[in-house]
Amino acid sequence: MAAVRFPGKTVDVAAANWSAPAPPACVNGTRWILYLLEECVDNVWEYCSVVIGLISMFCFLLSTLPQVYEAYRNGKVEKAMSFGFLFFLFSGDLTNFAGCYLTNQLPIQVVTVVFYIFTDLILISQFLYYKIKNSSSRQSPVLKWLCFMWCGAATLVLLALPKLIIDSSPPLDTQSPNTSKVEISGYICGYLASIFYLSSRFPQLYKNFQRQSTEGTSYLLFALAMMGNGTYGLSVIAVLPALRGSKQTFILKHLAWLIGSLGVLILDFFVTAQFIMYRKNSSAKSSTLLPEVEPLLCEEEELTVL
Template sequence: MATARFPGKGVDTTLINLTLPTVSRPVCVNGTPWILYLLEECVDNMWEYCSVVIGLISMFCFLLSTLPQVYEAYRNGKVEEAMSFGFLIFLFGGDLTSFAGCYLTSQLPIQVVTVVFYIFTDLILISQFLYYKIKNSSSRESPMLKWLCLVWCGAASLVLLALPKLIVDNSTTADTTNLSTSRSVEITGYICGYLASVFYLSSRFPQLYKNYQRQSTEGTSYLLFALAMMGNGTYGLSVVVVLPALRGSKQSFIIKHLAWLIGSLGVLILDFLVTVQFVMYRRNQSAKSSKLLSIPEVEPLLCEEVELAVL
């Protein structure tokens, strides 16, 4: 499965999808053709099939998670007031470590393309943050700032479009027959997975504090966190569903995925706290609005009474 944006589908795939010579790969006779072609996994029973489908749903949720926030930032133009820069930086750090795991362990093209898309959306969010921060702090509009952001986004897009092809070409020519190298790469995958989980978990705390400090969630899109919760929840479900179909030790399988399961559960809990903030602060905001509407407009009446008394 592909690397996910929150600890969901981290680099734990290095433990099971480590690229080895194709000679040693078993022949898949009764496997599902589209899964074999897309993910190079032999799925020949219903449990594994459900696990793969749920895992793809998880990946799809993560792919869409940041797009609502990009639109929300473009719509209100006050992203620097709503989003925590620490949240964006930790998110970017988590995706970079996931990308490093994909590169070092020669993962499938779909995994490389997915994590590159994550980095691309991170760069858009960070660029939006810096653009609106500079724009709103300046007294007048600067056309130079617009051109600088356009050039930056264009250059980043070209690099990220060319990156997957370069990595896939390099991975096909790499020598994977050295067992000691494969072992060191597997350990590197572990380290990258743990680092990604730490980064993703750490990203929530600056945003939680930012919301608490403002006593508001205005300017942030709840879909960002809702889709992340769906992605982490479906990832955990995809791991649990495959357990009845395992031919090996269930305990060793759970241990291999434990770090990412803990990370997913941790982010899920923190996103639940963000959900509570959204409900609580929006309720307070609506209560304040209704209270202001219920105040009688006595000032104009008093002004009229004073004018009549003078006459």
């Protein structure tokens, strides 16, 4: 069974029209892939594609955690992060989730997308919490408790959501005439998610340019996203030599997700350039403070000698 992956985030394994039917017993298939992804992989190219795809998913799973820590340590996330970046990122993950649900994907895909939405909610909650906290003249304990209750309620809902969706989802009948409508809806979600992911970078690029600084944002957020998008594209290319069907049809069916992943990868290079450029600005600003401090230190040393 060939792998169809949502843009830049979900490792999405689905039955498609162009793929040849797998052997019923999958005698020569890799056991752990068959157990985890229910995919029969019996050659080295497909094996490499699946492994690289899992690496891509792992990079995206970890990508938002450094920014969560940076926001907690810095406490000024509303000045560093663009709300447009968080909004479009969250919208992209929601359309990914809709695609997984409409095409009746595997449990691992549903759980992964739910985790992405959960981390997005944490980032948005942090943004709103520090924006309200820093704009008020005094700290309110009610705001802190509301934030904890919101995160706790979201955690409980998102932990129960995958099981409820998996239990309520009917099995997908590949012979049904409605299957083509479901696939079309999945592709529409793929293009929408690509648009949202591409749109997410522009507000953050403008925010960094406006401030002439990247302070308060974690570069690991974008570095891991670059690794995830790069390995995703590589996983699609790796399966081409072992493809039994038409390569042109395969590329067309993956076009939406390739545009999203590779487009975001290119935009993240511009974000990387901003981190390099504005780091020099911050180091230059800190070096200008040294002449003001050094004479004071010298005078203190002379007084101690006397």
